[in-house]
Amino acid sequence: MKTPVSWIREYVDLPADVTTEQLAARLTALGLKLEAIEKPGDQITGPLVVGRVLTMEPEPQKNGKTINWCTVDVADANGTGEPQGIVCGAHNFAPGDLVVVVLPGAVLPGDFHIAARKTYGHVSAGMICSAAELGLGEDHDGIIVLPADAASPGDDAFAVLGLTEEVIEFEINPDRAYALSLRGIAREASLAYAVPFHDPAERQVPEPDADGYPVIIDDPSGCPVFAARRVTGFDPTAPTPGWMARRIQLAGMRPISLGVDVTNYVMLELGQPIHGYDGDKLDGAIYVRRATEGEQLTTLDGARRTLSVEDLVIVDGSGPVGLAGVMGGATTELSETTTHVVIEAAHWDAVSMFRTGKRHKLSSEAGKRNERGVDPQLPAIAADRVAELLTTYGGGTVEPGATLVGIAPTPPTIEIDADLPARITGMPIEAATTVAHLEAVGCVVEATGDRLTVTPATWRPDVTDPYDLVEEVARVVGYDQVPSILPREAAGRGLTREQRLRRRVGRLLAGAGCVEVVSFPFVGEATFDALGLPADDPLRHTVRIANPISSEEPSYTTTLLPGLLKAASRNLGRGASGVALFETGTVAFPADRGAAPIYGVDWRPTDDELAKLFEAIPHQPLFLALVLAGESERAGWWGSGRESGWADAIGLVRRLAAELGVQLDVRSAARAPWHPGRCARFEVDGVELGHAGELHPSVCKAFGLPVRSAAVEVDLDFLMRRAVDVVPGPELSTYPLAKEDVALVVDATATVADVEDALRHGAGELLESIRLFDVYTGDQIGAGKKSLAFALRFRATDRTLTEQETSAARDAAVTAAAERCGAVQR
CATH class of the missing domain: 3.30.930.10 (Bira Bifunctional Protein; Domain 2)
Structure with a gap:
């Protein structure tokens, strides 16, 4: 989760002298793992300015590519006041657009030096920039087109693009879905510094009534709450305001259009995924149900998906129009002609969302939040916030009537001993401290003697048992305060066999x-x-x-x-x-x-x-x-x-x-x-x-x-x-070793192992070792034969062997080889 620091400060009264590094350290101590601190403009030096495209002449090339020879007004930023001639390969802009221009002498991320150079028959004095070239995203296909009121030609583009912003990126654990929003991060920052928090979700919303868009839920276990609002007369060509586009971009997403950007902005702000439908393309009421086996839906990514009976879907009179909580359908998506927007904000069963995403190998920002668990009190608030932003910046009217179907699930109550956090962590935590810290993280606490009855906040579905509450208290007190006490070694049986x-x-x-x-x-x-x-x-x-x-x-x-x-x-x-x-x-x-x-x-x-x-x-x-x-x-x-x-x-x-x-x-x-x-x-x-x-x-x-x-x-x-647990050591004898060598002629197909086994069996207990030291094939022994030479070593533990004993053992070994393998001694 990428969080611009200025956006956090909008909701939290942080001390002015708190640096980004200090804020990141305090939030990490509370359990939000720091991934990176980004300062987008740090890798850019030199003139980066706003320019207005004056002319744009397409020029086809021999390689099949078409480039645009542009003149761009950058005012006095180039030192002459004359329009800047620039070659650009992108085509997503037009004369009159405001663009971002990097002038000769600048250096872009990746140590990319900008200079005036001849290319495609022109001297290109600079570059019109894409988000990827400035390190703001991965979009190479088109250059950045600024809103018409963003700035004037020649203005410094650092401030316009938010390149002076500092962004903290956190790796959010699956159990902390609330932190996938600025609301959640800001609440943690308020907790870290014990300063006031201004909740962006605190707003009055209209009471639901019969004039709202009709919604019917056939599976309340999969969708406990569904809110909807309608906006008519919306201007689909209205641009996304610059401040909103910058925040969306700094948060790691790509601005698309005002209708889509507003839903993404509110999702980042509150943590509630929202979907917008083209109201003129909807066929009647919205239904929420499980899909029928084999039912199909084309999602916004263009993929045709075959649904399972376990998938939750949103349907109208024409059939499925969205894969609930994961991705909308292509038939009702917002487009450049949309003037009637139906806003959906719903609370979905997290397990269903997770299984649907895995089943279809589909990952989305909405699915990422829904499968972790979203605050069920947010749908009506989020829908109202989207309607407000759409009409503020895109015109139109919020239609009377608000839809709110279902009731938000009630968080479970948890019984806990007031001294449990102290006993588990080993820290001296008083009962009053436990109560204060639990209330600070949003819990409602009732004390009865030494027992506490705790109701977790609606945005914390991960808090379900007493030890979750212990963790909440411990992280506010500070994990660094947990005493280092080595545990006593428990009696054990050692390693297994x-x-x-x-x-x-x-x-x-x-x-x-x-x-x-x-x-x-x-x-x-x-x-x-x-x-x-x-x-x-x-x-x-x-x-x-x-x-x-x-x-x-x-x-x-x-x-x-x-x-x-x-x-x-x-x-x-x-x-x-x-x-x-x-x-x-x-x-x-x-x-x-x-x-x-x-x-x-x-x-x-x-x-x-x-x-x-x-x-x-x-x-x-x-x-x-x-x-x-x-x-x-x-x-x-x-x-x-x-x-x-x-x-x-x-x-x-x-x-x-x-x-x-x-x-x-x-x-x-x-x-x-x-x-x-x-x-x-x-x-x-x-x-x-x-x-x-x-x-x-x-x-x-x-x-x-x-x-x-x-x-x-x-x-x-x-x-x-x-295997044996203990291998006995070799028996050592002080008596001398008797050496005997034998060479045996056998069939070429005979194996050394068989001959060796026969010799070992025949030699008896006096044999200490046997080793093959030579193999010979040739005319002297005939075709289809081979000669195997073995070194036999004999020794007794209680006496010196006589020549007769060793000879007898050798002869017995040869006899056994002859009987078993047809061996003939050379």
């Missing part, structure tokens, strides 16, 4: 040189295509998100690899020579039991309803994924470097399993996105744990990674379930 195991995993991987990342868990079909997954791959069966962040990635992921691969590519693209990234996170596999039911939020679901909700929750195991790409060891004077590869990936999983005390079996596999023949499958007691290996070249290309990059993905939940 899962937390301890996850930390062990993280420490191990960090110690191995890996860096943890967190990526978005969303995927689309293009991601699966890039991974090379076949059309029937189970990973493509995903949980689709109802309201995805991106339509290109509408599903919750079934694999962590896409996010990791993108992160690795991004880091390598920004100069990293190598990356080793890991991520732990949940993936989701559909439960395939139908969509979760949607219940209301005004009651707790029953046990049966909760059971149906839980049935629809997908299976969400915790996975671990790693990506290794680029350099693993750098080259230098010490020797050549090394790229990360499949062996590093498999080695990390082996280390992880050893850290958790899990016996891991490694088998060869063929699984996308890994390279066939360079992919390993991990198993624990015959159950698949995950895969690791070298990524397929097409996957590396799709994600922009070096060839031979490697990746891992395992089910961490399953691994942790099999």
